[in-house]
Amino acid sequence: MLSESSTGAGEGIATAKDRVRKAPVPEWVSEIGFDPQFKSEGVAPITYLLLDNQLHAERRESFVRQVVRLETMEAVQHWSQWRLQFEPKTQLITVHSLKTRRGETETDHLDLGKAHFLQREEGLERFVIHGWFTCLIILEDVRPGDVIEYSYTIENHPRLLPEYGSFFFGLPLGLSVGKYHFGIRFNPARQMKWKTSSGVPPPVETKRSECQVSGVSQESECQVSGIRCQVQGPEVKDKVNDGVEITQWDWAGEKYVGVKPEVNTPFWHIGYPWMNISDFPDWQTIGTAVAGHWAMENGEAAIAELAKEIESNEPELSGRIEKAIRLVQDECRYFSVNLELGGYVPASPEIVARRRFGDCKDLSFLLANLLKKLGVQARPILVNAFLRKTVSDLLPAVSLFNHAVVEFEVDGKKRWIDTTLKDQGGGPYNRVIGDFGVGLPVDANGTGLVPRPEMADQSNLFELKENILLGTNGAPALLAVTLRSEGQQAEILREQLRKAGAEEMAKQRLQVIANRFSSAKRVGQLQHRDDRAANQFVLTETFEIPPHLTTLPNSNLCQFQLPSHWIRGVLPMPEAAARRTPFALPYPCQITYVAEVESPAIQRMTVQDPQSQVRDEFIQFTRSDRAGKGYYVSSFSLTTSAPCVPADKIEGHRQIVDRIWRSAGRQLSIARGFARPVQPRGFGELPREEPAGAPKPFKPLLAPQHRGSDEGHSHKHRRRHHSSHRSRSEEPIPWWLVRLAVVGAILILSAIARSCGKY
Template structure:
């Protein structure tokens, strides 16, 4: 988690051996700290804020220093922490430092334990092992990172541990561009935070202080000092208070303040860097051209784009070989096509090459899947992006297509693409971020539950369920069925109705109708409800609710918020209960309720057709926003409460009198 110091950065303090694929090597790179390093004092005199401590560790000093000179990139890290309770011993008994030896040299400097006024040098007694790791195997990403594991013995509650290390080197793919960002607050307290950047280059270094909601006067945080060699930037803060984040925040929102440094202040420089990486890669080999000719046989350009996209999505499996420069440098389309695998940049370059061979305007586009709209607030940097998709232009319309997504079918007009807010298009002359907002009014669910009631309460009620999924919901259901299997999915649906109505029998196998041309995924179910009717005093009642809609209208427990609340978006849901009666002695009043606001639209409609002996209850929901700002939270809660009583319906019939009907929450 970003705000948790112990797990926030790549130099982690918790041990994940069981998750690693590894082999062990000895580690012998020990040295004194580099001469350029400053040595801030450890604040041994302090009071532990025990009520704020997490994981049994209180950080006395977080010391992060960078030194850049003659395009040599040095990093130094020093951590000092006190073990507050038994949990802290478990957390700090092993230290793990991750680096990439293909371009970084790692040196370990100090390992001290302070106990009862004495200093114990533990370098000679600790076990140091360098481990090969593949931390992202489950995501099909392979890299050359190694993990230095340091195993400490004889740790006790009250001990203070200090360790430091440094690295030299930068991934050459960055072409000497520099950017560094670090937190100025976390979800845990820190006694002292020290950050120093020695910038001894001729080009300027820019900096800012920010969080997801604001930027701050950096001059009040960063002390800039000119020296003969260059510039030194220092942040020195004491008693850093924790920032406790709320759950269900949007992925782009970070409440923890950060300081950011970059040698770029415009996106043109980053664009030029990206164009250099991609320029020689987007070429159509004979194999790529032959494949494009197959797609050219389709009658329209839209169909050709869809066919090329689906080919790359489904025929080129996702595997990332991210060794050194390959973390950002794409493969040739012919190589990706031949081996039938690639990561986001490889798959995107292949798709763009195919489309360009079809005389369709297409370019790679760099995005960040988590920063999203906040990237516009950040300093331009080569580290600004974590994903590559394709921008496609056709007949004056811009499409954003992701060749790493799967289970997407149908027209490109109805293919879901997450809104990452901004993209840097890899094209000559691109100098700004481009908005990638697009309207998605097709992703959703349409469900019809048809209940057939007999004249007798003793006869089971028949239920037929017909559900159509579109957009990202269709892709989600295809993936679920492939992953879980139809037997498991069928049982989970049956279990749901057992929970709703008691004893329930499935009357037919789950029917799957996957219309890939229209990108509609349809499921049909049939059940027999043995316990639909509930006997009350002098009446029998039946109950209908709309869980498919109500799940988006849950009222949060907290009465106020400090940070934004994430909403599911885009999504639209229509849920209809059709109730067919066997006799004509029933009667219901028509009803309609509508709620429209900045966050969602909701309608509730009851329609009674006496001649058909049929009752229809229809609920419709459509999200209008991806999140609720904190200052709008009261308004959002009020809207939820207005619709609270319109998410279910009850029917009942007196066993002594005439017919009655009621609506219940």
């Protein structure tokens, strides 16, 4: 629900209204024609007839014009409320046109008297206040097939590095564009640079003369060297420069067919054509400028006192660092108020420490200064949580960063800390950090982008063991799940428990099991153990599940599918068609899975292909099976070594995934009519605490038992029990060897008894 007013907001809305006006298109803007009859090739809710963006670097003005045909009622629902977000403190908006066209009839909707100005803090649910406003004009009588055309100019006055500028222009995914144009005008003295995605041609460069006037606010016109220019101001304070040479770059195209988004594309990959311009000299210029605004002007004594308190309670440096990190991560809540310098300047560390809240830059600035007081070299790092490593492929720009972390160095080794994460484990030197790829140090002595430090010793283990007590008489099976996780996987479970609570987490996990096995019933309580220092989380739970036995031609046998098909969700299969974008992989990924089936219905069994190994430069998969009388165990591991597969290597990857899918699928052919084994001691209980990475020897829950023919199955019939993947396996001990061993044991015990009797 939208509201135009709230307590204390009236003055802000009045200011926002004063920053929006109606006026003709600036004279420097080029008129771009388009084909109003353009038809898109595919079916889409809208068709762009024209996308036009033009920049004037010297005026700091950005002109936008869009012409859109609404193809569906869904499009009408979305587009008939025209809106524009802006920041009143740094932007001045001039709206030139807003109209709809139906056939030959054109309707003008540009009436700022009917505009609504809303301070819509859309990020408030994410605990973010950014201070932006929305200008909203509701259009009447809009129907499918109508064309909406609007244009406006934004005059920008950035408070951080206003002498430089940058812009990024991209074409829409999955939508057709009749004509697009992106242009920029700038003084040749600027060191302007451009960069584009693959396949986009270089710009067309032209030189032209243009008058330059400054210090105006009242609309007037001047004529210099035959060039007409419109200026604004109460009076001209500076002389008009006659015929200043201006460089113009233009990119343009027609009948663009939008590429469709491809499934499983990494979120950091830009999958559409783009053009990027910037005149920032380098990344270091930005880092140095930000560092100048991040200088701690006051409150230093308060942070020093906080550091002294930590030092008095923690004798070791590692303990002090851990205490400082926990103070900021766990005792300060996240809340962002981005009102100063466009959201690029943090609050004072003293204020953040006192009020116990802040956003990523506030908390990072606090932690960096606190670590410095503890004698640790530290500095904030700016990153992009979405583009990640793609930032290094673009030209320098202040707007490319949307998150901040802390870098600190001990014993020559650098580590990054994300201050917005809660309940992290791993101690001060082994905390999990997102794969941001690169970051920009907020450091006056920085040299540009730096890579994220490597964490070679960090584990992200996800070890899942499922023990199934299976009967073949129609009764439910009993499933014990033990999940042991480390690193990032442990933090996911820890966060789930913290946010949802034990009861709700148990419900969520029950639903996961029910989705896998069609239904499930919990037996007992979910048990867990959290070792935060080692960053390990273990949980154990037990369920009753349907056995899902399928019939076979032999009525005395049935088939059981091992529950390993979940790997298809972890490792999806790429489509067979040609691909443009990389294919994302789960990364980091370190999965170990063990499925152990215990059932008296498993008699003499052989295993085909007991071991399998599939690997390439992106994935490593191994499987090992073993079987004996009364049990069958299948274990495999899956590890990825890269976050994605390049587009030109997708076909080879598809073949690897197909081999892994087939290797992981195991079916057992077992005898009908057997009851579920008795639940042994320790079934479904938390395992003993063991050091990380300690080997876990295999122990069958049921000792192999010999079944006589009195249970309705002859020895001849038992020899027919098999796995769908046959090979040599464990053979039962011959009866005569068992009898010989028993007789020998009796004779030895008798001799011992006789010798003892002599005393």
